[in-house]
Amino acid sequence: MDSPYTVLARGRKIVPERGVVRSRKPQTTVSSLQRVLHAAARMVLNLRPCDHVTPALLELHWLPIAERIDFKLCLLVHKALVGHAPQYIADLISLSGQ
Numbered sequence: 001m002d003s004p005y006t007v008l009a010r011g012r013k014i015v016p017e018r019g020v021v022r023s024r025k026p027q028t029t030v031s032s033l034q035r036v037l038h039a040a041a042r043m044v045l046n047l048r049p050c051d052h053v054t055p056a057l058l059e060l061h062w063l064p065i066a067e068r069i070d071f072k073l074c075l076l077v078h079k080a081l082v083g084h085a086p087q088y089i090a091d092l093i094s095l096s097g098q
Helices: 028-044 054-060 064-080
Strands: 005-009 011-013 091-098
Touching: 028 054, 028 064, 064 091
Parallel strands: none
Antiparallel strands: 005 011, 005 091
16 A cells, blocks of 8 residues: 655655655665674574574564665654654654655
C-alpha cells in the first residue's frame, strides 16, 4: 500500500517504496559493516572461518546491514510522526501531500 505522503527529512525526500521507506547508502559502507556483522556472528557462535554465516545470522535474529538501516530509519520516522521521538528529531521531519 503506497502512502499519499512523502516524508521530508532535512529537505531530502524519503519516498515510500512499496510501503517501505528506503535510504540511500554507499555500497562500500554497507559491505564494510556487513563484514563486521559476519565477524561478530562468528565470534558469538564460535564458528570457523569456513562455516557459513547466513544460518548463524538467522539463529541470532540479526538483520543484514542494509535491511537494519532501513528498519531503523522506518522506526525513527514512525516515532517522530506519532510523537515518541525526541523533539529535535521530530523537527527534522515533515509530511507533504503529493
